[in-house]
Amino acid sequence: MSAARGQxxxxxxxxxxxxxxxxxxxxxxxxxxxxxxxxxxDAARYRADFPxxxxxxxxxxxxxxxxxxxxxxxxxxxxxxxxxxSTDYANIHRGVHSLSQRATAAFEASRDRVQRFLxxxxxxxxxxxxxxxxxxxxxxxxxxxxxxxxxxEIVISALEHHSNIVPWQMVCRERGAVLRVxxxxxxxxxxxxxxxxxxxxxxxxxxxxxxxxxxxxVNPVGExxxxxxxxxxxxxxxxxxxxxxxxxxxxxxxxxxxxFSSHKLYGPSGVGVLYGKAALLxxxxxxxxxxxxxxxxxxxxxxxxxxxxxxEAGTPNITGVVGLGAAIDYVDSVGLDPIGAYEHELLQYxxxxxxRIPQVRIIGTARDKAAVLSFIxxxxxxxxxxxxxxxxxxxxxxxxxxxxxxxxxxxxxATTRASFAFYNTPAEVDALVTGVRKVLEVFx
Amino acid sequence: xxxxxxxxxxxxxxxxxxRPRNFRPLAEPAHRADGFNPLCGDTVTVxxxxxxxxxxxxxxxxHGCAISTASASVMTEMLKGKTREQAEHLFHTFHDxxxxxxxxxxxxxxxxxxxxxxxxxxxxxxKCATLCWHTARAAIEGxxxxxxxx
Numbered sequence: 001m002s003a004a005r006g007q008x009x010x011x012x013x014x015x016x017x018x019x020x021x022x023x024x025x026x027x028x029x030x031x032x033x034x035x036x037x038x039x040x041x042d043a044a045r046y047r048a049d050f051p052x053x054x055x056x057x058x059x060x061x062x063x064x065x066x067x068x069x070x071x072x073x074x075x076x077x078x079x080x081x082x083x084x085x086s087t088d089y090a091n092i093h094r095g096v097h098s099l100s101q102r103a104t105a106a107f108e109a110s111r112d113r114v115q116r117f118l119x120x121x122x123x124x125x126x127x128x129x130x131x132x133x134x135x136x137x138x139x140x141x142x143x144x145x146x147x148x149x150x151x152x153e154i155v156i157s158a159l160e161h162h163s164n165i166v167p168w169q170m171v172c173r174e175r176g177a178v179l180r181v182x183x184x185x186x187x188x189x190x191x192x193x194x195x196x197x198x199x200x201x202x203x204x205x206x207x208x209x210x211x212x213x214x215x216x217x218v219n220p221v222g223e224x225x226x227x228x229x230x231x232x233x234x235x236x237x238x239x240x241x242x243x244x245x246x247x248x249x250x251x252x253x254x255x256x257x258x259x260f261s262s263h264k265l266y267g268p269s270g271v272g273v274l275y276g277k278a279a280l281l282x283x284x285x286x287x288x289x290x291x292x293x294x295x296x297x298x299x300x301x302x303x304x305x306x307x308x309x310x311x312e313a314g315t316p317n318i319t320g321v322v323g324l325g326a327a328i329d330y331v332d333s334v335g336l337d338p339i340g341a342y343e344h345e346l347l348q349y350x351x352x353x354x355x356r357i358p359q360v361r362i363i364g365t366a367r368d369k370a371a372v373l374s375f376i377x378x379x380x381x382x383x384x385x386x387x388x389x390x391x392x393x394x395x396x397x398x399x400x401x402x403x404x405x406x407x408x409x410x411x412x413x414a415t416t417r418a419s420f421a422f423y424n425t426p427a428e429v430d431a432l433v434t435g436v437r438k439v440l441e442v443f444x
Numbered sequence: 445x446x447x448x449x450x451x452x453x454x455x456x457x458x459x460x461x462x463r464p465r466n467f468r469p470l471a472e473p474a475h476r477a478d479g480f481n482p483l484c485g486d487t488v489t490v491x492x493x494x495x496x497x498x499x500x501x502x503x504x505x506x507h508g509c510a511i512s513t514a515s516a517s518v519m520t521e522m523l524k525g526k527t528r529e530q531a532e533h534l535f536h537t538f539h540d541x542x543x544x545x546x547x548x549x550x551x552x553x554x555x556x557x558x559x560x561x562x563x564x565x566x567x568x569x570x571k572c573a574t575l576c577w578h579t580a581r582a583a584i585e586g587x588x589x590x591x592x593x594x
Contacts, residue, residue, distance in 0.1 A: 058446075058448065379462075380510070381508065381509035381510060381513075382509075383484055383508075383509040383511075383569070383572065384453075384509045384510045384511070387452070387566060387568070387569060388449060388453075391446050391448055391449050392446075398484075399483070399484050399485070400484075400485050404485070407485070413484075413485045413486075413507055413508075414484065414485055442449065442453050442458070443453075443458060443462075443510070
């Protein structure tokens with residue numbers, strides 16, 4: 001099967017190149033003025049890097065629109081992982097033999113890579129974890145458990161994924177603390193006046209999603225961090241849905257913790273990153289005990305390692321970390337600014353096209369959104385939509401997206417969610433729209 | 445239209461999903477049981493009025509996809525007037541049909557249930573079809589614990 005086959009879809013298939021800020025396709029509504037130096041984004045070229053996309057599902061070219069759940073991997077990541085496992089793999093640190101030293105070098109090079117990617121001040125502020133969920137749990141069990149006392153408060157938002165709700169409920173229950181929730185508008189934007197009122201002398205931490213997985217809302221995190229810091233309150237950002245779409249500068253944001261997953265950034269699953277300011281990480285107790293995180297152990301007493309080892313007990317996902325480094329290299333070679341601009345065009349196009357279908361209602365209409373289009377079709381359950389789209393070769397997610405409180409806020413059980421990556425094309429948006437019309441036909 | 449699609453979304457299923465039969469509560473002393481699919485959030489409540497070992501009346505409420513709604517609707521039609529034993533037998537017949545285990549192909553025994561034969565091609569949707577049956581079974585047996593597909 002040729003790599004190009006997955007793109008063959010409709011009449012516009014050969015014209016998947018878009019210029020930043022401009023629609024080179026005959027989109028229904030023209031975008032604002034085009035900068036003369038607008039950069040051409042060649043989605044077809046990058047798409048060819050992703051071997052999995054060149055396949056058929058139920059006899060139709062695969063249209064992969066489930067990127068917010070997990071993104072696909074480019075050949076560059078697949079090859080880097082295979083090469084590492086074929087030539088350099090061994091357990092890291094403490095090894096005196098050559099393979100262990102090469103594996104350690106590759107592993108630690110990924111830490112440097114992540115440091116630059118997030119613009120962290122120091123490489124020891126980069127902790128490798130299993131994913132965003134573990135990053136949040138680490139802060140909950142190590143930081144929050146230490147600072148929380150009876151009646152203290154943690155602030156989260158109405159947009160959170162279950163992984164940024166449940167760890168706080170657990171630690172709040174244990175410490176007798178209270179979880180407070182920033183409300184949102186019908187558009188899916190957090191209400192900042194209400195946020196301001198939630199910040200008080202008992203608030204010990206704000207833990208906030210950067211980009212909502214269910215609605216795509218990009219939260220004004222810079223402004224929200226400034227407000228929290230005005231009260232001396234540290235802020236954790238859940239960046240799982242942000243890092244694939246938005247350049248993140250943790251020093252620029254001045255966030256205290258930032259966490260994300262490799263598998264949403266075109267890297268392997270089972271590995272992620274927790275960034276924390278060194279001053280905070282230093283005062284926090286270890287999260288798990290074991291090998292790797294100690295400097296000396298006797299049966300009477302153990303001395304812990306410094307950062308980052310203190311938080312990396314046990315043999316880590318060595319290959320996964322190497323793969324994450326390769327994924328960051330790949331994303332950097334494409335460029336997050338052009339990626340974000342192109343995805344914005346796709347999202348706008350998809351929004352306009354779906355809005356033309358009267359039975360469709362888009363859930364999440366914030367002014368600032370990233371790559372996620374959640375919708376419901378009047379009278380038709382999202383699971384039926386998902387099954388019918390799958391038979392058309394279109395992969396979307398149907399359900400509550402691990403964000404049941406978001407669904408409750410909109411009084412719906414579930415949505416259908418199409419989420420985009422830079423390898424998706426306008427022709428695939430057309431396929432989605434055609435698929436949605438087919439759903440309506442089945443239920444006519 | 446795609447054959448697989450038609451096989452799953454038969455006209456009877458679409459019709460029952462839009463106009464479910466016996467979609468109402470039953471007053472006590474009828475038994476009720478709640479069913480929940482944590483994977484998708486589907487909920488169903490099944491009410492049964494069992495008297496002298498016979499299901500005199502059965503109804504349901506809840507929300508879910510077309511498959512789960514149609515399954516519950518058809519189920520209420522099938523169960524009415526059945527003895528406990530016959531109901532139990534129907535439960536197994538239906539379960540085997542949608543999971544593709546030794547499906548009973550006798551159209552007389554399957555009756556309207558036959559329209560759900562296509563579900564076994566869609567493993568992700570089997571629980572949508574079976575949740576109401578598990579819940580009905582719990583209601584008939586007077587079980588109080590909510591039924592979960594997980």
